[in-house]
Amino acid sequence: MTTTEITRVKFRMYATPEELHERDFSGKDISKSGIQELKRNHNAHRNLTENTCFFIALALPFILTTPSIAATFLWLMGFALCRFGHTISYLIGSTNFRSIFMTLSLLAMYGIASHLTISWII
Numbered sequence: 001m002t003t004t005e006i007t008r009v010k011f012r013m014y015a016t017p018e019e020l021h022e023r024d025f026s027g028k029d030i031s032k033s034g035i036q037e038l039k040r041n042h043n044a045h046r047n048l049t050e051n052t053c054f055f056i057a058l059a060l061p062f063i064l065t066t067p068s069i070a071a072t073f074l075w076l077m078g079f080a081l082c083r084f085g086h087t088i089s090y091l092i093g094s095t096n097f098r099s100i101f102m103t104l105s106l107l108a109m110y111g112i113a114s115h116l117t118i119s120w121i122i
Contacts, residue, residue: 065119079108
C-alpha cells in the first residue's frame with residue numbers, strides 16, 4: 001500500500017474526485033506510465049492478499065498438528081520470505097526473480113499441505 005501512495009504522489013494521481021477538484025487537476029493529465037505503475041502496485045497487493053488468505057487457511061491447522069520446530073520454521077518463514085521477495089520482484093519488474101520466489105512460496109504451501117495430509121493419515 002505504501003508503494004501505491006508513493007506512485008500516486010510521483011505521478012500526481014489522486015484517489016478521490018474531491019482531491020482532483022481541490023488541486024484543479026484532471027484525470028486526463030495522468031501519464032500512461034503512471035497508470036501502468038499504479039496497476040502494477042494494485043496487482044502486487046491483490047496477489048499478496050490472495051495468497052496470504054490461502055496460507056493462513058493451511059498454516060492454522062498446520063500449527064495445531066504440533067510440527068517440529070525445523071518444519072515450522074522452514075515452511076512458515078520460507079513462505080513469508082518468498083512472498084516478500086515475490087512482491088518486491090513484482091514491483092521492480094524482475095520477472096525471473098518473481099517466478100523463482102513464486103515457485104518457492106508454492107513449494108512451502110505444498111510442504112504444509114503434505115505435512116497436514118500425513119498428519120491426518122497417521
